[in-house]
Amino acid sequence: MPLSFQPSPNIARLKESATLAVAARSRALKAQGIPVIDLGAGEPDFDTPAFIREAAARAVEAGATRYTNTEGILPLREAIAADANRLQVQGVPVTPAEVVVSNGSKQSLYNACVCCFGPGDDVLIPTPSWTSYFEMVELARANCVAVPGDAANELKVTAEQLASAATPRTKGLMLCSPSNPTGAVYSASELSAILELAAQRGWWVIADEIYRRIAYEGGAQSVLEIASARDNLIVINGVAKAYAMTGWRIGWSIAPVAVSKAMTAFQGHTTSNAAAVSQHAALAALTDLDRANAAVDEMVRAFRTRRDAVMQALDAFPTVRYIRPRGAFYLYVNVEGFRGADDPGAAFAAAVLDEHQVAIVPGSAFGTPGWIRASYATRQDLAVEGLTRVARCLTAG
Ligand code: PMP
Numbered sequence: 001m002p003l004s005f006q007p008s009p010n011i012a013r014l015k016e017s018a019t020l021a022v023a024a025r026s027r028a029l030k031a032q033g034i035p036v037i038d039l040g041a042g043e044p045d046f047d048t049p050a051f052i053r054e055a056a057a058r059a060v061e062a063g064a065t066r067y068t069n070t071e072g073i074l075p076l077r078e079a080i081a082a083d084a085n086r087l088q089v090q091g092v093p094v095t096p097a098e099v100v101v102s103n104g105s106k107q108s109l110y111n112a113c114v115c116c117f118g119p120g121d122d123v124l125i126p127t128p129s130w131t132s133y134f135e136m137v138e139l140a141r142a143n144c145v146a147v148p149g150d151a152a153n154e155l156k157v158t159a160e161q162l163a164s165a166a167t168p169r170t171k172g173l174m175l176c177s178p179s180n181p182t183g184a185v186y187s188a189s190e191l192s193a194i195l196e197l198a199a200q201r202g203w204w205v206i207a208d209e210i211y212r213r214i215a216y217e218g219g220a221q222s223v224l225e226i227a228s229a230r231d232n233l234i235v236i237n238g239v240a241k242a243y244a245m246t247g248w249r250i251g252w253s254i255a256p257v258a259v260s261k262a263m264t265a266f267q268g269h270t271t272s273n274a275a276a277v278s279q280h281a282a283l284a285a286l287t288d289l290d291r292a293n294a295a296v297d298e299m300v301r302a303f304r305t306r307r308d309a310v311m312q313a314l315d316a317f318p319t320v321r322y323i324r325p326r327g328a329f330y331l332y333v334n335v336e337g338f339r340g341a342d343d344p345g346a347a348f349a350a351a352v353l354d355e356h357q358v359a360i361v362p363g364s365a366f367g368t369p370g371w372i373r374a375s376y377a378t379r380q381d382l383a384v385e386g387l388t389r390v391a392r393c394l395t396a397g
């Protein structure tokens with residue numbers, strides 16, 4: 001008798017990634033010849049800078065085709081530590097022993113959740129939050145506690161809000177600045193209050209800084225520049241967004257040595273090392289500083305110009321409310337009340353795709369059904385046209 005698949009309890013509540021699903025749907029529509037404007041998945045539209053691609057090609061020819069240490073090659077871990085130490089790191093400098101390289105910051109986040117959280121633990125998730133945090137925490141069999149941010153505070157949460165959402169079982173929190181999905185950036189004093197609370201309570205802070213270099217108004221601070229000690233900090237970053245390297249799949253964590261060892265052991269049984277050639281590409285991105293900084297600055301300038309252009313397009317519609325993005329490349333737009341739907345973000349995303357051929361992500365993916373997310377990491381004329389259609393659809397109701 002054929003075996004019928006019954007999902008194991010491990011994945012009983014698992015949902016497909018809404019951000020990746022929107023990307024797949026708009027690719028499928030485009031393949032049918034429908035001219036969709038894709039403001040769905042957040043992925044830089046630039047090519048990986050040439051000097052990085054060339055370094056990777058050289059590395060392959062030089063034999064970077066084999067397994068490496070699970071935690072990544074030492075030169076890359078040294079470069080990651082040096083990259084962190086170029087910040088005003090409080091306390092002792094970061095060492096390579098604190099660094100574990102993985103197949104993308106997504107894997108580092110998941111490894112950190114599995115290693116630090118478990119059954120019976122509550123994890124605070126400032127909401128709206130990137131869709132995968134909820135799933136990762138649940139895959140670690142811990143419990144998500146969504147902590148809603150106020151729209152008046154750019155949907156960020158405060159230390160007070162975290163403290164009042166905490167329970168005796170709270171084990172840690174996820175932090176994302178600049179934020180996906182809102183583009184909000186936590187100030188030094190906001191971060192400081194949150195880190196102080198976490199240190200007092202003995203909570204893990206998993207700080208996702210994948211968008212740190214993509215900030216438009218005075219930069220975004222790292223928790224490494226603020227925390228006086230980092231024994232409860234796990235800082236996540238990677239090359240995907242800043243260096244336009246999404247497909248290379250390189251991310252990393254900076255965490256206390258004991259946590260790094262546990263994450264390495266876990267990764268050693270699941271995926272082993274990240275691709276050797278990609279590690280060499282990331283090494284070029286982190287060590288050829290003049291060319292890397294020039295490339296990152298140019299891309300960030302382009303994102304900023306697009307951000308200003310899409311905000312201007314939306315501002316032509318005075319009733320449209322959105323969070324002013326100060327980093328990342330997303331616009332978070334309020335669609336509460338749209339056609340009286342229970343999930344207005346999903347109803348709006350469906351309407352704007354069917355009626356206006358624009359792909360966006362419903363806010364329910366991020367824990368806030370009254371909103372939608374549009375990515376402007378695409379050609380400026382398309383981003384402006386797409387958001388103009390969004391605003392028209394919204395104001396027409
Ligand atoms: N964190 C956030 C907030 C993201 O938006 C993404 C984008 N996919 C990731 C982590 C994962 O990035 P990657 O695995 O490509 O490094």
Ligand code: GLU
Nearest residue numbers: 017019020040041042180
């Ligand atoms: N981080 C991007 C997004 O939020 C890429 C898709 C994903 O990995 O979720 O759209």
